[in-house]
Amino acid sequence: MADDLWFERLAEGAGAPIEARAPAVLKAKVYSAMLTRMAESGPLDDLLHSKRAGERLCVFENSLTLLPIGADLRSKNPCRVCHARVLAERMEHAPIFWPGCPYSEFHNG
Amino acid sequence: MASDADPGGNPLVRDNDDVDPHAPGASGVPVLREAVRAEAGEAELVASVLRRDRKAAARFVAAHIDAVYAYARHRLTPRVELVDDVVQDVFLAALDSLAAFQGQSSLRAWLIGIARHKVEDVYRRRLRVSEPLEAVEADEDPRLSAVPAMEAHIDAARSRDRARQVLSRIPERYGLVLLWRYWEQRSVREIAAAIGATEKSVERTLARARERFKELWLKEERHG
Numbered sequence: 001m002a003d004d005l006w007f008e009r010l011a012e013g014a015g016a017p018i019e020a021r022a023p024a025v026l027k028a029k030v031y032s033a034m035l036t037r038m039a040e041s042g043p044l045d046d047l048l049h050s051k052r053a054g055e056r057l058c059v060f061e062n063s064l065t066l067l068p069i070g071a072d073l074r075s076k077n078p079c080r081v082c083h084a085r086v087l088a089e090r091m092e093h094a095p096i097f098w099p100g101c102p103y104s105e106f107h108n109g
Numbered sequence: 110m111a112s113d114a115d116p117g118g119n120p121l122v123r124d125n126d127d128v129d130p131h132a133p134g135a136s137g138v139p140v141l142r143e144a145v146r147a148e149a150g151e152a153e154l155v156a157s158v159l160r161r162d163r164k165a166a167a168r169f170v171a172a173h174i175d176a177v178y179a180y181a182r183h184r185l186t187p188r189v190e191l192v193d194d195v196v197q198d199v200f201l202a203a204l205d206s207l208a209a210f211q212g213q214s215s216l217r218a219w220l221i222g223i224a225r226h227k228v229e230d231v232y233r234r235r236l237r238v239s240e241p242l243e244a245v246e247a248d249e250d251p252r253l254s255a256v257p258a259m260e261a262h263i264d265a266a267r268s269r270d271r272a273r274q275v276l277s278r279i280p281e282r283y284g285l286v287l288l289w290r291y292w293e294q295r296s297v298r299e300i301a302a303a304i305g306a307t308e309k310s311v312e313r314t315l316a317r318a319r320e321r322f323k324e325l326w327l328k329e330e331r332h333g
Binding site for chain 1 (some may be wrong): 323
C-alpha cells in the first residue's frame with residue numbers, strides 16, 4: 001500500500017530521536033525519586049564508603065563523615081532536607097554551586 | 110572518544126554508544142579496548158547502584174537521562190507535558206529491575222527499551238480512555254479521501270520538523286495511532302490487542318489519520 005510505504009519512509013527518515021538535553025529540573029527530580037526508591041528497600045550506602053572510594057561529597061555529606069555518629073546516620077539521605085535539592089527541583093537555573101553536590105552538577109554540569 | 114592517555118576521563122559515565130568504529134583514524138584494536146572498558150564501567154556502575162550508592166545513582170542519571178529524554182520527547186510529540194513522568198518512570202523501572210541487567214546490550218539501549226514500553230503504555234492508556242475510535246471517525250469529512258498523492262522523496266532533515274508540526278495539529282488519537290504504527294513499527298494486530306479494539310476499527314482509524322496527516326502535510330508544504 002502506497003500510503004503505508006510513504007509513512008514508513010517518513011518515520012524512518014524523521015524518526016531518529018532529536019538531540020535534546022533533559023532539563024536540569026527533571027534530572028534533579030529523577031535523581032531524588034531514585035534515592036527515595038533506593039532508601040525504601042534498605043539504607044543507602046554509608047557515606048564513608050563513598051568518601052573512601054574517592055567520591056566527591058558535598059559539605060553537608062562530608063560533615064556527616066567527620067562527626068562521631070554511627071553508620072546508620074551516615075546512610076541517611078541529607079539531601080531530603082537540603083535547600084539545594086528544593087531549588088534544583090523547582091528552578092531551571094538554580095543558584096546552587098556546592099562542590100560535590102549532584103544537584104549542583106545537574107544544573108552546572 | 111577518550112583514549113588510554115586520558116586519565117581524567119571517567120569510565121563510569123561512558124557507554125557503548127561513545128564507541129564510534131567509523132571515527133577517522135580509528136583502528137579496530139583501540140575501539141575494541143574502549144568497548145571492553147565501557148562494558149566494565151557499566152558493570153561497575155550497575156553494581157554500585159545496586160549497593161545503593163547515591164553517587165553512582167547520580168552518575169547513572171547524568172549519563173543516560175538525555176538519551177531517554179530525547180527518545181520519549183520524540184515519541185510523545187506533541188504531548189510533551191507527558192515526557193517528564195515517562196522519563197521518571199523509566200528510571201524507577203530500571204532501578205527496580207537493574208539486578209536483572211545482564212550487560213548483553215549497553216545500559217543506554219536497555220533504558221531505551223524500557224522507555225519504549227513506557228511510551229507504549231501512554232499510547233495504550235490514552236487510546237483506551239478516549240471515546241471509541243468509531244465515534245470520531247463518524248464526524249470525519251469524507252472529502253479527505255480526495256487528498257492528492259504525495260511526493261516520493263522525503264527530506265529527512267526538513268520532514269522531522271514538519272511531521273512534528275502536523276502531529277501537533279491532528280486529533281490526539283490520530284497522532285498516537287500513527288506514531289504507534291509507523292514510528293514504533295507495531296502491527297495493526299498488536300495495536301488492536303493492546304487497546305481492546307478490533308483490527309478493522311484500528312485500520313479505519315489509521316486510514317483517517319493518514320488522510321488527515323497528508324492533508325495538513327500538503328498545507329504545510331504549500332505555505333513553506
